[in-house]
Amino acid sequence: MLKIRRHPLLAALLVTCVLAFVAEQVLAQNPTIKGKGKYLSTVSVALTIAANGQSATAVDLIPEKMTFVITDVVVSNSTASSASFVINQLVVDAGTKTGAIEVGPMSSFAHNFGTGFEFPAGSRVAIFANNQALTATLVGYMKKA
Numbered sequence: 062m063l064k065i066r067r068h069p070l071l072a073a074l075l076v077t078c079v080l081a082f083v084a085e086q087v088l089a090q091n092p093t094i095k096g097k098g099k100y101l102s103t104v105s106v107a108l109t110i111a112a113n114g115q116s117a118t119a120v121d122l123i124p125e126k127m128t129f130v131i132t133d134v135v136v137s138n139s140t141a142s143s144a145s146f147v148i149n150q151l152v153v154d155a156g157t158k159t160g161a162i163e164v165g166p167m168s169s170f171a172h173n174f175g176t177g178f179e180f181p182a183g184s185r186v187a188i189f190a191n192n193q194a195l196t197a198t199l200v201g202y203m204k205k206a
Contacts, residue, residue: 104203105198105200110197111194117197119197123180124182127182128181128182129203131201133201134197134200136169137168142192144191146189147159150184150186
């Protein structure tokens with residue numbers, strides 16, 4: 062087994078590579094598009110969600126004949142306690158799109174949803190914070206329904 066005390070340069074290189082990988086994932090600005098169909102515009106929304114059961118609306122109203130697809134999400138918890146969140150669809154076929162996702166204290170959750178979550182015309186997209194204040198970035202695209 063490699064002893065880190067004997068190889069500080071190797072340890073520093075390893076930490077740098079891990080941080081670079083995490084930063085690339087966290088700072089995604091373009092949607093990861095793997096689905097079919099032509100997308101019309103990209104959407105990137107930054108939110109702050111208040112604590113204690115509050116939500117923040119990411120997309121207020123999806124236009125007629127359009128579908129909004131979330132491809133990437135980054136949620137950060139800057140508190141000393143664990144937090145959780147859900148992504149909700151409001152108005153049309155209202156319901157929760159994800160189960161509760163926990164974000165540890167002083168950490169972030171970043172995920173690529175592959176083909177993405179689709180939200181139909183007339184609905185709203187919101188993130189609901191269960192117990193702590195969170196910040197979030199949703200990235201996705203609009204396409205014809």
